[in-house]
Amino acid sequence: MATVTLKGLTKTFGDAAAVDRLDLDIGDGEFVSLLGPSGCGKTTTLRLLAGFLQPDGGEIRVDEKLVSSPTVLIPPERRQMSMIFQSYAVWPHMTVFQNVAYGLKLKKLAGGEIAKKVERMLRLVRLDTLAGRYPGELSGGQQQRVALARALVVEPQTLLLDEPLSNLDANLREEMRFEIRRLHEEFRITTVYVTHDQAEAMVTSDRIAVMHQGRIVQLGAPEEIFDRPKTRFVAEFIGKTNILRGKLEDSRSVALGDGLKLGVTSAGAHARGNDVYVCIRPHNVTLTASAAEAEEARRNGMNLFSGIIRRRVYFGDANDYIVELPEQRLNLRVLAPPAHKYEPGQKIFALAHPEQCVLVGEE
Amino acid sequence: MRFDPTLPVWIGAALFVVLLMLLPLGSIFISSLYDEKGLTLGNYLQVFTDNAYLKAIWNSVIISFWVGVIAVAVGSLLGWLVTRTDLPFKRAVRALVMASFVTPPFLGAFAWMLLAGPNAGLLNNWYRAASGSDTALFNIFTIEGLIFVMALYSFPYVFSMIANVCELISSDLEDAANILGANRWKIALTITLPLTAPALISGFIVAFLHSLSLFGAPAILGLPAGIHTITTQIWAFFQYPPRLDLAAAFSVPLLLATVGLIAVQKKLLGRRGYSTVGGKGAQKRLLKLGYLRIPALLLVIAILSLSVFLPYGILLKAALSKAWAMPLTLDNLTLGNFSFTFFEYSDTRAAIVNTFKLGILTATAGTLLATLLAYITNRQLLRGARYVSFFVLAPLVIPGIVLAVGLFIAYSRPPLALYGTIWILFVAYLTKELPIGYSQTESTFKTIHPELEDATRIIGANRLRALKDVTVPLARSGLIAAWSFIFIGVIRELSASILLFTPQSKVISVVIFDLKEEGQIGAIAVLGLLLLAVSFAIILSVQWLAGREFFAGSRG
Numbered sequence: 038m039a040t041v042t043l044k045g046l047t048k049t050f051g052d053a054a055a056v057d058r059l060d061l062d063i064g065d066g067e068f069v070s071l072l073g074p075s076g077c078g079k080t081t082t083l084r085l086l087a088g089f090l091q092p093d094g095g096e097i098r099v100d101e102k103l104v105s106s107p108t109v110l111i112p113p114e115r116r117q118m119s120m121i122f123q124s125y126a127v128w129p130h131m132t133v134f135q136n137v138a139y140g141l142k143l144k145k146l147a148g149g150e151i152a153k154k155v156e157r158m159l160r161l162v163r164l165d166t167l168a169g170r171y172p173g174e175l176s177g178g179q180q181q182r183v184a185l186a187r188a189l190v191v192e193p194q195t196l197l198l199d200e201p202l203s204n205l206d207a208n209l210r211e212e213m214r215f216e217i218r219r220l221h222e223e224f225r226i227t228t229v230y231v232t233h234d235q236a237e238a239m240v241t242s243d244r245i246a247v248m249h250q251g252r253i254v255q256l257g258a259p260e261e262i263f264d265r266p267k268t269r270f271v272a273e274f275i276g277k278t279n280i281l282r283g284k285l286e287d288s289r290s291v292a293l294g295d296g297l298k299l300g301v302t303s304a305g306a307h308a309r310g311n312d313v314y315v316c317i318r319p320h321n322v323t324l325t326a327s328a329a330e331a332e333e334a335r336r337n338g339m340n341l342f343s344g345i346i347r348r349r350v351y352f353g354d355a356n357d358y359i360v361e362l363p364e365q366r367l368n369l370r371v372l373a374p375p376a377h378k379y380e381p382g383q384k385i386f387a388l389a390h391p392e393q394c395v396l397v398g399e400e
Numbered sequence: 401m402r403f404d405p406t407l408p409v410w411i412g413a414a415l416f417v418v419l420l421m422l423l424p425l426g427s428i429f430i431s432s433l434y435d436e437k438g439l440t441l442g443n444y445l446q447v448f449t450d451n452a453y454l455k456a457i458w459n460s461v462i463i464s465f466w467v468g469v470i471a472v473a474v475g476s477l478l479g480w481l482v483t484r485t486d487l488p489f490k491r492a493v494r495a496l497v498m499a500s501f502v503t504p505p506f507l508g509a510f511a512w513m514l515l516a517g518p519n520a521g522l523l524n525n526w527y528r529a530a531s532g533s534d535t536a537l538f539n540i541f542t543i544e545g546l547i548f549v550m551a552l553y554s555f556p557y558v559f560s561m562i563a564n565v566c567e568l569i570s571s572d573l574e575d576a577a578n579i580l581g582a583n584r585w586k587i588a589l590t591i592t593l594p595l596t597a598p599a600l601i602s603g604f605i606v607a608f609l610h611s612l613s614l615f616g617a618p619a620i621l622g623l624p625a626g627i628h629t630i631t632t633q634i635w636a637f638f639q640y641p642p643r644l645d646l647a648a649a650f651s652v653p654l655l656l657a658t659v660g661l662i663a664v665q666k667k668l669l670g671r672r673g674y675s676t677v678g679g680k681g682a683q684k685r686l687l688k689l690g691y692l693r694i695p696a697l698l699l700v701i702a703i704l705s706l707s708v709f710l711p712y713g714i715l716l717k718a719a720l721s722k723a724w725a726m727p728l729t730l731d732n733l734t735l736g737n738f739s740f741t742f743f744e745y746s747d748t749r750a751a752i753v754n755t756f757k758l759g760i761l762t763a764t765a766g767t768l769l770a771t772l773l774a775y776i777t778n779r780q781l782l783r784g785a786r787y788v789s790f791f792v793l794a795p796l797v798i799p800g801i802v803l804a805v806g807l808f809i810a811y812s813r814p815p816l817a818l819y820g821t822i823w824i825l826f827v828a829y830l831t832k833e834l835p836i837g838y839s840q841t842e843s844t845f846k847t848i849h850p851e852l853e854d855a856t857r858i859i860g861a862n863r864l865r866a867l868k869d870v871t872v873p874l875a876r877s878g879l880i881a882a883w884s885f886i887f888i889g890v891i892r893e894l895s896a897s898i899l900l901f902t903p904q905s906k907v908i909s910v911v912i913f914d915l916k917e918e919g920q921i922g923a924i925a926v927l928g929l930l931l932l933a934v935s936f937a938i939i940l941s942v943q944w945l946a947g948r949e950f951f952a953g954s955r956g
Contacts, residue, residue, distance in 0.1 A: 088579075119579060120575070143580055184576075
């Protein structure tokens with residue numbers, strides 16, 4: 038196991054900085070996801086970690102030992118790491134068994150020990166019956182598990198995963214997410230996981246680092262990232278959200294247009310009088326048709342909007358509404374349990390708790 | 401089920417192809433087993449006990465082996481350089497390798513005769529002038545000379561195989577070993593080499609088979625020195641008095657060797673295959689050659705001078721000069737060779753007409769047939785469609801001269817007395833070029849989703865109509881490519897033509913062979929340049945067309 042520290046890490050390609058003064062501390066046995074849209078620098082960060090790329094600035098330390106800097110580069114083969122590639126990179130000329138055994142052979146383990154370890158690992162990823170097959174004869178999911186077994190069997194200090202699930206179909210992808218988390222709980226290897234899929238990051242990670250334009254814009258536990266996004270980018274990238282624009286009155290309230298004041302909660306400091314954004318998750322809004330009930334809630338400190346149902350889509354486990362707020366000239370997206378049903382055209386009151394109306398920065 | 405009115409078309413095409421292949425091959429086996437007295441093994445006995453004949457076989461094996469070795473060394477080096485390193489001018493290098501590929505080997509052999517013949521060869525003249533010595537530096541009329549020239553025109557096969565594989569192997573495969581603890585050498589030894597090994601071995605086999613089946617080069621460079629190979633020996637059996645039975649018996653081992661080696665090649669790939677395993681995101685890094693960049697480029701240029709620049713240069717010089725071995729001064733400059741070849745000499749004029757007539761006929765009929773057949777096998781229209789593709793591809797493993805022996809025997813007597821007309825050449829070319837046309841159309845059809853046709857049929861078009869209105873227009877550039885490949889294959893064909901021509905049905909390649917005996921160097925050079933110019937014009941227009949279609953995004 039190992040701790041991994043990235044300090045001021047920078048990598049430029051031509052004029053563009055793919056990774057820009059990035060700082061990150063990863064604890065021993067921790068599972069951290071680098072989450073972001075394509076081109077945000079997450080894969081470059083991973084390849085810097087692996088030692089396939091040399092940074093132009095900053096440094097990487099593993100267990101306090103310097104492994105990468107503009108002047109130092111420990112080659113990948115001496116880093117005690119494993120990596121799972123987006124393309125799996127399963128060697129087509131070796132059987133499943135040979136693929137998994139390869140890393141152990143490099144470590145010069147005895148044949149009997151190799152066989153034992155490989156067989157145990159193949160059972161773990163449920164490939165023991167396919168040990169003699171060539172990769173060309175396996176499905177995508179099976180190949181992915183070969184890559185996983187090959188990376189884990191060497192008991193690496195650090196495990197790097199580069200979008201390992203992006204080539205799988207939806208069902209398998211969901212299954213493999215839990216599989217990866219389960220294996221992590223079993224081995225507790227320090228893991229860095231690159232993905233653009235927020236659900237994957239949520240399921241697998243201890244902490245998520247949301248990346249944008251080569252930098253980490255927010256780092257935190259999954260709930261923290263989801264419930265308390267710091268910026269509009271994070272709020273919109275992770276999950277569905279309503280973004281309302283207003284002026285900051287004081288640290289607890291925001292004026293939307295037409296006299297409506299919104300009680301909010303804030304993660305960071307924002308200057309009074311500035312334009313700000315408020316993030317409200319669709320499932321944190323409740324609807325009611327009763328004016329009395331709405332007034333009651335408002336007096337208890339809830340934020341109250343009045344509007345008209347414009348559209349309803351039934352999803353089985355929920356109804357997805359669009360509520361028009363005519364006074365603010367806004368649309369509010371609301372995800373409500375299917376028990377109550379409101380029809381388009383109906384007048385409606387929408388309620389949101391100030392704790393769940395989060396002030397976010399522009400960037 | 402209702403009778404499908406298009407069914408006879410499919411069955412007809414399939415049967416035609418099966419017959420096209422079975423008739424010549426069957427004829428060879430049957431006549432190899434008969435003499436005037438009846439059934440016998442005497443032909444085989446005679447062929448395989450006579451020392452002269454055994455020597456020819458041995459020569460073929462030795463020459464082909466070394467051609468294979470050299471072709472693999474040169475082809476894989478070049479293939480690797482253009483795909484995995486930062487070698488400059490890669491596109492130009494690829495284009496020039498393509499030019500070596502398009503150059504008919506007999507033309508290359510002829511050019512090298514002018515360059516490195518011991519008496520008048522240009523390089524030897526230069527050497528004598530520079531050193532004052534009166535001996536020759538090179539003698540191309542030797543086994544070594546033959547190996548050299550044949551390797552020059554076999555390495556492009558290995559090149560394209562290696563380049564393809566190198567493009568399929570992503571850097572990820574090497575990185576994966578790297579991060580598990582393998583250093584550079586270990587990666588090369590355990591990952592890169594094993595991944596390319598099947599292609600290297602297949603490349604060797606293809607180059608070996610290619611040189612085994614060549615007739616022109618050994619005839620031009622070997623026969624003057626009394627060196628016989630299997631193909632020239634088969635040709636010799638056809639000279640007066642013709643011994644068809646011996647030719648047939650001599651063809652059988654060549655055929656079996658070819659089939660055997662192809663089987664080995666298939667087996668080697670086995671279950672592994674390098675079809676890209678896994679998914680997207682695989683990337684390739686280019687190796688930085690550093691200070692080796694310029695030396696590598698110079699080496700590549702040197703190799704390409706041997707296969708392209710020097711031969712093309714000497715052909716151009718010979719075409720433009722009155723006396724080809726003299727310096728190209730104003731006195732020596734002439735267009736006479738062109739007017740002689742195109743307008744004055746009846747043999748060359750007739751041959752040009754015949755060649756292009758046959759080229760157009762065969763390419764058109766071949767594309768049509770290949771389209772039907774590829775359609776049948778691709779859409780599984782008939783039970784046993786797989787076997788149809790086996791028959792269509794069979795000529796790939798039949799050396800041209802062996803095919804000609806079979807065709808000669810099959811079509812020289814009633815009811816199919818085609819010999820003496822250009823139609824026997826047509827049948828020979830059609831048979832020989834069908835695999836190329838078929839592979840091209842097959843891969844084109846693979847990219848066209850059957851649902852596009854289904855959408856036509858559901859609104860009332862039958863299969864043939866759907867093929868005509870939807871599939872063929874979509875496959876247009878693929879079909880044009882198929883037509884062009886067949887056409888180029890036909891106009892350069894020598895090894896089958898040399899047995900099947902008659903004085904009324906000579907083609908360019910045969911006339912080049914004849915003119916050599918007459919010493920008409922200028923006319924040969926003109927004809928050679930004509931072949932090259934037409935081939936390149938066609939290839940460039942196909943590329944232009946394909947590029948345009950690609951940008952238009954018409955492939956969905």
